Amino acid sequence: MPNQTGSSFSSNIIPIIAGTIVALSLFWAFRPIITFTFTSPNTTTTFNTGVNTYNIFSGPTISGHEFNHTHDPPEPTFYDDPDLTYTINNPIKNWDEKRREWLWLHPSFIPGIEKRVMLVTGSQTGPCHNPVGDHLLLRFFKNKVDYCRIHGYDIIYNNLLFHPKMFTYWAKIPSVRATMLAHPEAEWIMWADADAVFTDMDFKIPLQRYKNHNFVVHGWPDLIYKNKSWTGLNAGVFLIRNSQWAFDFMDVWSGMGPQTPNYEKWGEILRETCKDKTKPESDDQTGLVYLLLKEKEKWGDKIYIEDGYYLEGYWKEILGKLERITEKYNGVMKSERGLRRRHAEKVRGYSALWEAYLEGEGWRRPFMTHFTGCQPCSGTHNGLYTRQSCLDAMEKVLNFVDN
Amino acid sequence: MPNQTGSSFSSNIIPIIAGTIVALSLFWAFRPIITFTFTSPNTTTTFNTGVNTYNIFSGPTISGHEFNHTHDPPEPTFYDDPDLTYTINNPIKNWDEKRREWLWLHPSFIPGIEKRVMLVTGSQTGPCHNPVGDHLLLRFFKNKVDYCRIHGYDIIYNNLLFHPKMFTYWAKIPSVRATMLAHPEAEWIMWADADAVFTDMDFKIPLQRYKNHNFVVHGWPDLIYKNKSWTGLNAGVFLIRNSQWAFDFMDVWSGMGPQTPNYEKWGEILRETCKDKTKPESDDQTGLVYLLLKEKEKWGDKIYIEDGYYLEGYWKEILGKLERITEKYNGVMKSERGLRRRHAEKVRGYSALWEAYLEGEGWRRPFMTHFTGCQPCSGTHNGLYTRQSCLDAMEKVLNFVDN
Numbered sequence: 001m002p003n004q005t006g007s008s009f010s011s012n013i014i015p016i017i018a019g020t021i022v023a024l025s026l027f028w029a030f031r032p033i034i035t036f037t038f039t040s041p042n043t044t045t046t047f048n049t050g051v052n053t054y055n056i057f058s059g060p061t062i063s064g065h066e067f068n069h070t071h072d073p074p075e076p077t078f079y080d081d082p083d084l085t086y087t088i089n090n091p092i093k094n095w096d097e098k099r100r101e102w103l104w105l106h107p108s109f110i111p112g113i114e115k116r117v118m119l120v121t122g123s124q125t126g127p128c129h130n131p132v133g134d135h136l137l138l139r140f141f142k143n144k145v146d147y148c149r150i151h152g153y154d155i156i157y158n159n160l161l162f163h164p165k166m167f168t169y170w171a172k173i174p175s176v177r178a179t180m181l182a183h184p185e186a187e188w189i190m191w192a193d194a195d196a197v198f199t200d201m202d203f204k205i206p207l208q209r210y211k212n213h214n215f216v217v218h219g220w221p222d223l224i225y226k227n228k229s230w231t232g233l234n235a236g237v238f239l240i241r242n243s244q245w246a247f248d249f250m251d252v253w254s255g256m257g258p259q260t261p262n263y264e265k266w267g268e269i270l271r272e273t274c275k276d277k278t279k280p281e282s283d284d285q286t287g288l289v290y291l292l293l294k295e296k297e298k299w300g301d302k303i304y305i306e307d308g309y310y311l312e313g314y315w316k317e318i319l320g321k322l323e324r325i326t327e328k329y330n331g332v333m334k335s336e337r338g339l340r341r342r343h344a345e346k347v348r349g350y351s352a353l354w355e356a357y358l359e360g361e362g363w364r365r366p367f368m369t370h371f372t373g374c375q376p377c378s379g380t381h382n383g384l385y386t387r388q389s390c391l392d393a394m395e396k397v398l399n400f401v402d403n
Numbered sequence: 404m405p406n407q408t409g410s411s412f413s414s415n416i417i418p419i420i421a422g423t424i425v426a427l428s429l430f431w432a433f434r435p436i437i438t439f440t441f442t443s444p445n446t447t448t449t450f451n452t453g454v455n456t457y458n459i460f461s462g463p464t465i466s467g468h469e470f471n472h473t474h475d476p477p478e479p480t481f482y483d484d485p486d487l488t489y490t491i492n493n494p495i496k497n498w499d500e501k502r503r504e505w506l507w508l509h510p511s512f513i514p515g516i517e518k519r520v521m522l523v524t525g526s527q528t529g530p531c532h533n534p535v536g537d538h539l540l541l542r543f544f545k546n547k548v549d550y551c552r553i554h555g556y557d558i559i560y561n562n563l564l565f566h567p568k569m570f571t572y573w574a575k576i577p578s579v580r581a582t583m584l585a586h587p588e589a590e591w592i593m594w595a596d597a598d599a600v601f602t603d604m605d606f607k608i609p610l611q612r613y614k615n616h617n618f619v620v621h622g623w624p625d626l627i628y629k630n631k632s633w634t635g636l637n638a639g640v641f642l643i644r645n646s647q648w649a650f651d652f653m654d655v656w657s658g659m660g661p662q663t664p665n666y667e668k669w670g671e672i673l674r675e676t677c678k679d680k681t682k683p684e685s686d687d688q689t690g691l692v693y694l695l696l697k698e699k700e701k702w703g704d705k706i707y708i709e710d711g712y713y714l715e716g717y718w719k720e721i722l723g724k725l726e727r728i729t730e731k732y733n734g735v736m737k738s739e740r741g742l743r744r745r746h747a748e749k750v751r752g753y754s755a756l757w758e759a760y761l762e763g764e765g766w767r768r769p770f771m772t773h774f775t776g777c778q779p780c781s782g783t784h785n786g787l788y789t790r791q792s793c794l795d796a797m798e799k800v801l802n803f804v805d806n
Contacts, residue, residue: 138540
């Protein structure tokens with residue numbers, strides 16, 4: 001008899017090795033998931049309602065569902081740089097690398113990052129001059145909190161002045177900048193003026209449309225490039241990508257502001273560029289038009305002028321349409337049973353079904369409605385509208401959203 | 404020679420089978436993760452900053468990180484029950500089963516559920532009587548939004564009256580109830596009065612402490628069970644578990660409210676039970692004490708009276724301590740370099756380090772500070788304090804949090 005032990009060993013070992021290699025390869029392919037799942041502290045396979053306990057998964061739960069808030073490795077990041085300040089006078093360099101490094105050290109924030117939006121809004125620090133002003137600001141803030149809760153966006157309300165001289169509309173730039181630094185996990189920062197409200201709670205911003213851009217603003221290219229109009233776009237709502245490009249852009253943009261020695265000069269330049277500019281002083285909106293016109297390669301090519309939906313909508317233009325829109329939506333819901341179905345707030349599975357009705361139609365709910373010129377807080381409204389017409393419009397629009 | 408093919412086949416097959424079994428077992432153990440990852444629409448292995456693209460993982464990314472908002476299977480859930488209403492008069496039955504069924508059909512909401520908290524707060528619908536009232540409500544709301552953003556809680560601000568007769572403090576019950584129905588994905592609902600603020604942004608509610616309870620409120624057991632005092636607890640802040648127990652409890656609790664025919668009678672009963680009750684009418688707080696005293700087995704045993712930290716803290720008690728607390732915290736930060744380290748807002752890895760200093764000490768920041776009796780909105784403050792002392796205290800506390 002041949003050496004049975006010898007030959008059975010050598011003839012067994014290869015298949016065992018082969019099987020083990022298969023097993024190990026599988027294990028290696030899933031290593032990141034495994035590592036992630038096993039190192040997260042709260043791995044559980046039970047689902048406890050407090051009344052009953054159920055085993056849902058036969059294996060480890062995807063505890064990687066949550067951010068790891070307590071993990072902060074000792075390796076230094078940009079936060080450890082003593083020169084880092086939140087103030088606007090210190091330009092940031094190499095932000096893309098710094099952010100990438102931070103994310104690599106805090107990987108729980110990476111999944112889903114390309115769609116992560118942080119909404120920033122705010123108002124003055126003290127109480128409003130206008131008696132009902134704060135009440136309106138409260139309702140507008142609630143509106144934004146609702147939209148963000150439904151769509152999983154973070155929101156921050158800023159009422160501190162980051163730079164003492166960058167008042168009113170200029171204050172948004174240091175706000176956005178500080179938010180980028182404090183939230184490297186956010187890919188997009190969305191600025192929305194305090195007096196801009198969400199009037200379509202279901203609408204999801206089509207971020208994939210902006211994958212080659214770093215800034216998105218509502219406007220009309222012809223009004224900007226041909227008419228050189230200061231209202232060719234509206235700077236009350238915009239998206240800006242958390243990037244070195246954004247820091248560079250904001251440095252240049254804010255360079256036209258009241259905290260700079262060139263403020264007066266910029267007022268002249270902007271009035272010269274946009275002949276229809278009404279107010280004398282340099283403002284952020286005309287500044288934005290200026291940069292699109294004069295520095296197209298550097299900035300313009302990365303700025304998306306969105307005129308496909310109301311990323312920002314002028315309230316006077318929208319007000320008259322609301323009744324017809326409500327009728328149309330009610331009509332669709334009457335005819336389409338699936339759209340009448342109730343659901344949890346966090347489940348919004350019907351956009352595809354709605355799109356079939358809304359595509360190409362002119363009665364889609366405006367995404368955002370902006371009460372430009374109404375100034376609910378200071379009360380110094382644009383002479384074009386009476387204070388009462390502003391208040392009535394706000395009431396009407398807020399009720400439109402609530403229903 | 405023996406049949407080589409025959410014997411090598413049979414002697415090879417077993418190890419191959421063994422190896423395959425190992426491989427398949429591994430595969431089976433991770434099947435939920437695999438299934439979950441592969442069926443989620445946005446599987447990606449690249450991380451795109453908009454400037455550069457990096458491959459992070461060698462295998463599938465944990466795209467299960469996000470909730471699946473668009474998945475709503477056709478199988479009916481409690482939402483499809485035409486008898487479902489959000490109003491308080493229709494009791495809910497079998498909620499635990501209904502919720503579990505909904506979760507099973509929307510499994511992306513299951514991971515992490517045991518720690519998922521939804522904060523509910525609110526105020527009256529119209530503007531405040533008191534001039535600075537809305538400004539204060541806005542600051543208090545911002546405070547809550549900040550805390551929730553940091554800790555990943557959802558928040559809803561309710562300013563609609565769910566039941567026309569359930570005014571002031573009674574309005575919280577229908578608010579909480581409606582939120583439970585609209586948010587089956589939330590395990591805990593936290594109610595916080597509009598005039599309660601978070602004064603320790605780092606503190607995480609120790610939910611594991613309440614795993615055998617369904618309701619958590621700040622109070623002192625002796626003051627409740629021995630003294631039968633109506634201030635033995637404070638109903639301005641509480642946690643309630645999204646459960647059938649909670650619906651049953653709220654039915655009984657709200658049964659003492661102004662919308663019921665027994666409202667007057669309950670006023671008498673509650674005054675009889677808690678001799679120190681000051682106001683004549685039936686109120687939710689004394690009602691809660693009553694249920695703890697009179698129905699201990701049914702409700703009391705599931706209600707956790709928390710006196711270990713300021714789940715709710717009386718502002719007058721806290722005000723005088725703030726300066727010392729700030730000094731102590733500054734002292735610790737001076738001596739402990741690790742605690743001076745700056746970090747992203749979403750990374751709070753230092754609680755363990757802080758605990759070493761705070762454990763057992765009396766100068767921990769109060770978790771929440773509640774301006775009971777100040778009534779910033781209506782202005783009809785408790786005769787014990789002047790309006791100015793309330794306003795000064797609020798300003799001091801809000802500044803304490805901001806710093």
